[in-house]
Amino acid sequence: MTSANQHVLHFELNGAPREATVPSNRRLIDLLRDDLGLTGTKEGCSVGVCGACSVLIDGQVMSACLLPAVFVDGSRVTTIEGLAPDEEHLTPLQDAFIRHGGFQCGICTPGQIIAATALLAETPRPTVDQVKEWMMGNLCRCTGDYKLIESILAAAESDETPVAREAVGVRI
Numbered sequence: 284m285t286s287a288n289q290h291v292l293h294f295e296l297n298g299a300p301r302e303a304t305v306p307s308n309r310r311l312i313d314l315l316r317d318d319l320g321l322t323g324t325k326e327g328c329s330v331g332v333c334g335a336c337s338v339l340i341d342g343q344v345m346s347a348c349l350l351p352a353v354f355v356d357g358s359r360v361t362t363i364e365g366l367a368p369d370e371e372h373l374t375p376l377q378d379a380f381i382r383h384g385g386f387q388c389g390i391c392t393p394g395q396i397i398a399a400t401a402l403l404a405e406t407p408r409p410t411v412d413q414v415k416e417w418m419m420g421n422l423c424r425c426t427g428d429y430k431l432i433e434s435i436l437a438a439a440e441s442d443e444t445p446v447a448r449e450a451v452g453v454r455i
Contacts, residue, residue: 284400289304290304296362297364303376305353308351309351310349310351311345311347311351312348312350312354323363323364326347327422332419332422333391333394334391338361338362339359340359340360342404344397344420375442376434378394378438380434385426385427385433385435389420391422395418402417403435403438403439407439
């Protein structure tokens, strides 16, 4: 801590050690998007109910729009940018969202994928009801639940091999 209003944070971000100095009232979403340039995490409702800003903190889904950045000191933070093994590949879940139409406009997609990643880590072969219950905190006005559920279940059935981005038409 450098002053009463400024805090030096040490945390892991997408697998790499990071340090950031933030004011006491800095939200995690602002640190990620504005200070660190990780714009994959979206801000939707600003009150923690839509799920667009979901990130993983030590493996747990959290709303970055509500969380003060100082709370991640000493933690492991994963954003949508940190899920794929490298810039050339997608995770099976990201691939399934593309192949099964689990997104349209893309605003909620990063939060959906983060939440579904946590679900599959906890329950590798979820039922439809388990997917529905887990994903209730992530709202989508474009796609609807059926394509999201289909995408998550398809990823659960995959062989867990990262998929080359060019195989699904994603440009880097």
